[in-house]
Amino acid sequence: MFDEALDALQIRENGIYLDGTFGRGGHSRGILKRLGAQGRVYAMDKDPVAVQHAREDFKDEPRFELEQASFADMADWVQRLSLVGKIDGVLLDLGVSSPQLDDPQRGFSFKADGPLDMRMNPDQGESAAQWLAHVGESDLIAVLKEYGEERFARRIARAIVSARQEEALTSTRQLAEIIAAAHPAWEKGKHPATRSFQGIRIHVNRELEDIRECLEGIPDLLAPGGRLVVISFHSLEDKIVKQFIQKQSKPPQMPHDIPVMEKDIPAPRMRKIGKMAPPSKQEVDLNVRARSARMRVAEKVA
Numbered sequence: 001m002f003d004e005a006l007d008a009l010q011i012r013e014n015g016i017y018l019d020g021t022f023g024r025g026g027h028s029r030g031i032l033k034r035l036g037a038q039g040r041v042y043a044m045d046k047d048p049v050a051v052q053h054a055r056e057d058f059k060d061e062p063r064f065e066l067e068q069a070s071f072a073d074m075a076d077w078v079q080r081l082s083l084v085g086k087i088d089g090v091l092l093d094l095g096v097s098s099p100q101l102d103d104p105q106r107g108f109s110f111k112a113d114g115p116l117d118m119r120m121n122p123d124q125g126e127s128a129a130q131w132l133a134h135v136g137e138s139d140l141i142a143v144l145k146e147y148g149e150e151r152f153a154r155r156i157a158r159a160i161v162s163a164r165q166e167e168a169l170t171s172t173r174q175l176a177e178i179i180a181a182a183h184p185a186w187e188k189g190k191h192p193a194t195r196s197f198q199g200i201r202i203h204v205n206r207e208l209e210d211i212r213e214c215l216e217g218i219p220d221l222l223a224p225g226g227r228l229v230v231i232s233f234h235s236l237e238d239k240i241v242k243q244f245i246q247k248q249s250k251p252p253q254m255p256h257d258i259p260v261m262e263k264d265i266p267a268p269r270m271r272k273i274g275k276m277a278p279p280s281k282q283e284v285d286l287n288v289r290a291r292s293a294r295m296r297v298a299e300k301v302a
Helices: 002-009 026-034 048-057 071-080 098-102 128-132 137-146 153-164 172-182 194-205 207-221 235-248 281-286 288-292
Strands: 016-019 040-045 064-068 087-093 222-232 270-277 294-300
Touching: 002 026, 002 087, 002 222, 002 294, 016 026, 026 040, 026 087, 040 048, 040 071, 048 064, 071 087, 071 207, 087 207, 128 194, 137 153, 137 194, 153 172, 153 194, 172 194, 194 207, 207 222, 207 235, 222 235, 235 270, 235 294, 281 288
Parallel strands: 016 040, 016 087, 040 064, 087 222
Antiparallel strands: 222 294, 270 294
8 A cells, every 4th residue: 555655645745744653664765755855754664683684775865864763752752853843744653574474593483484473673572482481371362362363262372371381382383283283263364373373473572552652742742733643454453443543533532520611622623534545455465464564544633
């Protein structure tokens, strides 16, 4: 949804834009092409490999600046830049990137064997292997059920806990085989480990917590008329974004026991722009990974 996202930003020639999920720089590059000499793109990514690419590919671009950090830290960075209330658009392309999925050494995918890592920043926090070595069965069930939306979470968690007592879980293929053997109902066209890998990855990277922290700061960062564009890839992400936009598009709730005149109730801070937009059939035909993409847009009220 590359063109759709850039169009939704309504890019102003000399505007200031924040790409919270740099990846390999596609969106940042697209925004820069629509900007004039005074426009600026500020980008973030916590993946050191993505940061290295940015510093190589954008080293001669004076309108571009990068911060290695999670977008959960966006508000702090914008404050340090003295740009609070001056950002014309924020773009978030959530979830794991294609380069991360395609590199077996990152441990995100079960399609090729690799170390069981799954961290977007391998220099921070516990890897999936480290977490699975000690997590309690009840906590593992909760992660698989809530984040992976796996209906056989209990059976799979029990199998993982049993297997780790025999040998350490260190590779993606090893974990995928354990899950596949425990899964009683394989779906056509979907590997039985898909949901479990998703749940473990989301937990290891604090993905949903980071989304909530990032979104809460957005209204203060945006200039009047500034746009928020979010592309999500599964229902948990999309639900958080949807609820955030709904909340920001309504007046704040006032205490029931305090009399407040209607004219004194603060106006909504943002307004929803259009409906949730799915990818086009043409895009899905070209890139099957795009099939679950969902885009939502909101605008700060002047």
